Amino acid sequence: MTHSVDMKDISMSFGSNLVLRGVNLSVPAGRVTALLGANGAGKSTLIKVLSGLYPEHGGTVFVNGAPALLDSPSAAKKQGLQTVHQRVDEAVVPGLSVAENLLFEKIAEGEKGSSGSLRSLLPKAREIAQSLSLDWTDRFLRKDVYELEIADQQLLTLARAVVDEPSMLILDEPTSALSAAEVDNLMAVIRRLRDQGVGILYVSHRLSEIDALADTVVVLRDGVITGTHEKPFPWAQALTEMLGEDGVTEASSTAEQRGDTEVLQVHGLKLFPRSKPFDLTLRSGEVTGVIGLLGSGKSETAEALFGASKVKPEEMTLKGKLYRPSHPSQAINRGVYLVPEDRAKQSMFQGWSIARTVTLPFLETIRRGLVLDFGKENTVAQEVIDDLGVVAQAPTQPVDSLSGGNQQKVVVGKWLHGSPEVLILDEPFRGVDIGARRTISRKASALAAGGKAVVVFTSEVDELLEVADRVIVLVDGEPRLDTYLSQTSREVIVSTMSEVA
Amino acid sequence: MSTFMDNVNQSLMLKLQDWLVRYGFIAVTILLFTWFILTEETFRQPSTLFSMLKFTSVVAIVGLGVTFTMVVGGLDLSVGSVAGLAVTVSAMMMVIYNLTGLFSGFAVLIAGAVVGLLNAVLIVWMKIPDLLATLGMMFIIMGLKLLPVDGQSVSSRMILRDGTVAPGKFTDGFLQIDRFMVGPVPLPVVIWIVLTFIAWFLLTRTRYGRIMYAVGANPEAAKLSGIRVEWYRASAYVISGVFAAIGGMILSSRIGQGDISAGNSLLLDAVAVALVGTSVLGIGKPNAWGTALGALLIGIVITGLTITGFPYYAQDIAKGVVLVIALTFSFTLSRKKARFVPAT
Numbered sequence: 001m002t003h004s005v006d007m008k009d010i011s012m013s014f015g016s017n018l019v020l021r022g023v024n025l026s027v028p029a030g031r032v033t034a035l036l037g038a039n040g041a042g043k044s045t046l047i048k049v050l051s052g053l054y055p056e057h058g059g060t061v062f063v064n065g066a067p068a069l070l071d072s073p074s075a076a077k078k079q080g081l082q083t084v085h086q087r088v089d090e091a092v093v094p095g096l097s098v099a100e101n102l103l104f105e106k107i108a109e110g111e112k113g114s115s116g117s118l119r120s121l122l123p124k125a126r127e128i129a130q131s132l133s134l135d136w137t138d139r140f141l142r143k144d145v146y147e148l149e150i151a152d153q154q155l156l157t158l159a160r161a162v163v164d165e166p167s168m169l170i171l172d173e174p175t176s177a178l179s180a181a182e183v184d185n186l187m188a189v190i191r192r193l194r195d196q197g198v199g200i201l202y203v204s205h206r207l208s209e210i211d212a213l214a215d216t217v218v219v220l221r222d223g224v225i226t227g228t229h230e231k232p233f234p235w236a237q238a239l240t241e242m243l244g245e246d247g248v249t250e251a252s253s254t255a256e257q258r259g260d261t262e263v264l265q266v267h268g269l270k271l272f273p274r275s276k277p278f279d280l281t282l283r284s285g286e287v288t289g290v291i292g293l294l295g296s297g298k299s300e301t302a303e304a305l306f307g308a309s310k311v312k313p314e315e316m317t318l319k320g321k322l323y324r325p326s327h328p329s330q331a332i333n334r335g336v337y338l339v340p341e342d343r344a345k346q347s348m349f350q351g352w353s354i355a356r357t358v359t360l361p362f363l364e365t366i367r368r369g370l371v372l373d374f375g376k377e378n379t380v381a382q383e384v385i386d387d388l389g390v391v392a393q394a395p396t397q398p399v400d401s402l403s404g405g406n407q408q409k410v411v412v413g414k415w416l417h418g419s420p421e422v423l424i425l426d427e428p429f430r431g432v433d434i435g436a437r438r439t440i441s442r443k444a445s446a447l448a449a450g451g452k453a454v455v456v457f458t459s460e461v462d463e464l465l466e467v468a469d470r471v472i473v474l475v476d477g478e479p480r481l482d483t484y485l486s487q488t489s490r491e492v493i494v495s496t497m498s499e500v501a
Numbered sequence: 502m503s504t505f506m507d508n509v510n511q512s513l514m515l516k517l518q519d520w521l522v523r524y525g526f527i528a529v530t531i532l533l534f535t536w537f538i539l540t541e542e543t544f545r546q547p548s549t550l551f552s553m554l555k556f557t558s559v560v561a562i563v564g565l566g567v568t569f570t571m572v573v574g575g576l577d578l579s580v581g582s583v584a585g586l587a588v589t590v591s592a593m594m595m596v597i598y599n600l601t602g603l604f605s606g607f608a609v610l611i612a613g614a615v616v617g618l619l620n621a622v623l624i625v626w627m628k629i630p631d632l633l634a635t636l637g638m639m640f641i642i643m644g645l646k647l648l649p650v651d652g653q654s655v656s657s658r659m660i661l662r663d664g665t666v667a668p669g670k671f672t673d674g675f676l677q678i679d680r681f682m683v684g685p686v687p688l689p690v691v692i693w694i695v696l697t698f699i700a701w702f703l704l705t706r707t708r709y710g711r712i713m714y715a716v717g718a719n720p721e722a723a724k725l726s727g728i729r730v731e732w733y734r735a736s737a738y739v740i741s742g743v744f745a746a747i748g749g750m751i752l753s754s755r756i757g758q759g760d761i762s763a764g765n766s767l768l769l770d771a772v773a774v775a776l777v778g779t780s781v782l783g784i785g786k787p788n789a790w791g792t793a794l795g796a797l798l799i800g801i802v803i804t805g806l807t808i809t810g811f812p813y814y815a816q817d818i819a820k821g822v823v824l825v826i827a828l829t830f831s832f833t834l835s836r837k838k839a840r841f842v843p844a845t
Contacts, residue, residue, distance in 0.1 A: 308724070308725060327724075327727075328726070329729060332727035333727075340725055346722050346725050348722060349714075349718040349722060352718065360711070360712075360723075360728075363708040370706075371706045372708060
C-alpha cells in the first residue's frame with residue numbers, strides 16, 4: 001500500500017514558542033485518519049502547515065514519496081492537499097450560485113470564463129455532484145448559497161474541495177454545526193470519497209464520530225504524536241495520551257466537602273438539537289466540578305444558568321423560588337455570578353484599571369447620591385487585591401498590564417466581593433500560573449464551605465481533581481457521571497469522558 | 502558607551518513622545534492663539550474673541566452630542582440634519598402657527614429626542630450599523646422637513662399656501678437666545694460651557710457614564726456584568742438628538758428665519774470636533790472637555806485664518822489639517838496600552 005501523504009519531522013515555532021516539535025504522521029490513500037488533540041496541542045498549526053500557510057515550517061511533507069514544497073495555499077492545492085476549514089461561512093461566496101461556488105477556483109483561475117453563463121457551468125457541476133452521489137437538482141445548483149442550510153453549505157465546501165481530485169483531504173471539525181441526521185449524511189459522503197481512494201485527515205473532538213468513521217486514530221499532544229491506534233480503538237488510553245498523565249496530582253488541600261442544601265435546581269436543560277434534556281441540582285457546601293471535552297456543552301450550561309444564552313432550561317428554582325433569568329442582570333440580582341470562559345473577550349475592558357473592572361457590576365454600592373465615590377472604589381479594589389494576593393502596584397493599574405494569573409484573580413475577586421449564592425467558573429484556570437490556580441481553587445472551596453454553591457467547568461482532569469468535591473462528566477451535551485471525587489478515580493473519569501455514544 | 506547614549510536618547514524620545522501625546526494638543530492651541538494675538542490686531546479685541554466663541558458654540562454643542570454616541574462605540578451622522586430640522590420647526594411654530602418662543606423651543610427639543618429615539622430603534626433593536634442607520638435618517642429628515650413648508654425658507658410676512666400672509670414672527674425672547682449677554686459673555690457660550698460641564702459630570706462622575714464607557718469598550722463583557730447594553734446605547738442617540746436640536750435652536754435664533762439649508766455643514770464639523778476631542782490630553786477616548794477644546798482649536802484656526810485673509814471658501818482645508826494632526830497624536834504617537842490611564 002502506498003502512503004499518499006507522509007509528514008516527516010514537521011516542526012513549527014512562533015518566536016520562542018515551539019508548537020510542533022517533530023511530527024511524524026502518515027495519511028494513507030483510501031483510509032480515514034483521525035487526529036485527536038486537546039486545545040493547544042498543535043492541531044490547527046499542523047493543518048495550516050499542510051494548507052501552505054506556514055512556509056517557514058521545519059521538516060518535509062512527502063506526497064506520493066516525493067518531497068513537496070508547501071510555500072503557499074495554491075502550492076498546497078497543486079500538490080493535491082485540500083483543506084476544508086471549520087468556518088463554513090468563510091469558505092462559500094454568498095451572492096453566487098451553488099454551481100458557481102462549486103467551480104469557483106476554476107473561474108478564478110480563468111479556466112472558465114467569468115462571464116460564462118450559469119448554464120454552461122451546470123454540466124460540470126452536475127458531474128461533480130453525481131460523483132459524490134449527491135442528489136442535487138439543477139434548481140438547487142442555481143440557488144444562491146446564501147439561501148442554503150448550514151449542512152448543505154458544509155457539503156458544498158466539501159464538494160468544492162473535491163473538484164480538483166485531491167490526494168488528501170483535511171477536514172477540520174466539519175460537524176460542529178450539524179445535527180445528527182446531517183452528520184450521517186456528511187459521513188456517507190466522506191466514506192464515498194475514501195472508497196474512491198482519497199486519503200482523509202479528519203480532525204474532530206467528537207469521539208463517537210471518530211469511532212464510526214476512522215480507520216486509524218492519531219493522538220497529538222504538545223506538538224508531538226503520542227499515540228497511534230487501529231480499530232477497535234482503546235479510547236481511555238487515547239484520552240490519557242491526549243490529556244497527559246502527570247499522575248502526581250497533589251491531593252486537595254482540604255478534605256472533601258459534602259453539600260446538604262439544594263440551592264439551584266435545573267429542570268429540562270436541552271443543550272444541543274441532538275442532545276436529550278437533563279436535570280441538574282447544585283448544592284451549597286461543595287464545589288461541583290463539571291468536566292467535558294470541547295463541544296461537550298460546558299460553556300452552554302454555564303451561560304444558560306446565568307441567563308446569558310438563548311438556551312433556556314424548562315424551569316429553574318433558586319433557594320426554593322422560581323428563577324428565570326432572561327438577562328445576566330437578573331442572575332446577578334439573585335446572586336448567581338459567572339466568570340466567563342474567555343477572559344480578554346468577556347471580562348476585560350481595554351485600558352481599564354483594576355478598580356473600575358472590579359466595581360462595574362456593583363456600581364450601586366459605591367454610589368453616594370448621584371456621584372461615584374472614587375475613594376470607596378479604590379478601597380474595594382484594594383480589598384480584592386489583598387484578598388486574592390493580586391500582584392499589582394495600585395488599584396489604578398490597568399488590568400491589561402497584569403500577568404494572566406493576576407488578571408484572572410481580579411476577575412474572580414470581582415464576583416467574590418459581591419454577595420454570591422451560586423458562583424459559576426468557566427475554565428477559570430486557562431492561561432493561569434500554578435500559584436493563581438491554587439489561590440482561586442482555595443477561594444472556591446472556602447466559598448462553598450461558607451454555605452454557597454460553586455460550580456467549576458473545566459476540560460482538564462488535573463484541574464478537576466484539584467478543585468472539585470463532586471464530579472459531573474459531560475459528554476455530547478448530557479451528564480454521564482455524577483458522583484463524589486472520593487468515590488471515583490481518574491481512570492473512571494477519563495473513560496467516561498471518552499464514552500462513545 | 503554608544504549604546505548607553507542610545508538608551509538615554511531613546512528614553513528621552515519616549516518621554517518627548519508621551520509629553521506630545523498628553524500636552525501637544527494644548528500646546529498647539531496656545532501657540533496658534535499667541536501667534537494670532539501677536540500678528541493680528543483685530544484678534545486682540547475681546548469682541549473678536551467672544552464672537553469667535555459664539556460662532557464656535559453651535560458646532561461644539563452638536564459635537565458634544567456626537568461624543569455620547571462615540572462613547573458607546575457608535576456615531577451619529579444625522580446631527581446636522583437634526584439641527585436643520587430644529588431651525589425649520591422653530592420657524593414654523595412661531596411664524597406660521599404664531600406660537601410662543603418658549604413653546605417652539607420645547608417642540609424643537611422634543612423633535613430632536615424623537616429623531617434620536619428613531620435612530621436608537623434602527624441601530625439597537627433593528628441591528629442596522631450606526632453609520633448606515635443615521636445616514637438614512639439624515640436623508641429622511643432633510644427631505645421630510647421640506648414638506649410642510651413647500652421647500653421654502655420660512656420668514657415673517659411670507660405668503661402661505663392659502664394666499665394669506667404668515668401671522669407670526671420670530672419672538673423677541675427666542676431671538677435673545679443668540680443675542681443675550683451674560684456680562685461680556687454671549688448666552689450661547691454660557692450654554693456651551695454649562696452643557697459641557699453637565700456632559701463631563703455625567704460621563705465621568707456617575708454610574709451612568711461609567712456604564713456608557715463600559716458599553717463602548719466591550720459590549721459583551723458589559724452584558725456579562727449585568728448591563729442592559731441596548732438601553733445605554735439607545736440613550737446615547739437620544740442625547741445626541743437633543744444636543745443637535747439645542748445647537749439648531751441657537752442657529753435658528755441667530756439667523757432669525759427658517760433657512761432650509763441651515764445646519765447642512767454642521768455634520769462634518771461636529772464629527773470632526775468630537776474626533777479631535779478624543780486626542781486631547783492623550784485620553785484617547787471621546788470625552789466632554791476634549792470635544793470643547795477641539796471645537797475651540799478649530800474656531801481659533803478658522804477665525805485667525807479668516808482675519809489674515811485666507812479665503813473663507815477654503816476653510817475646510819484648515820479643519821481637515823487639524824483633524825489629521827489630532828488623529829496623529831492619538832493613533833500614531835500614543836503608546837497608550839503600556840501606560841497608566843487617568844481615571845476619566
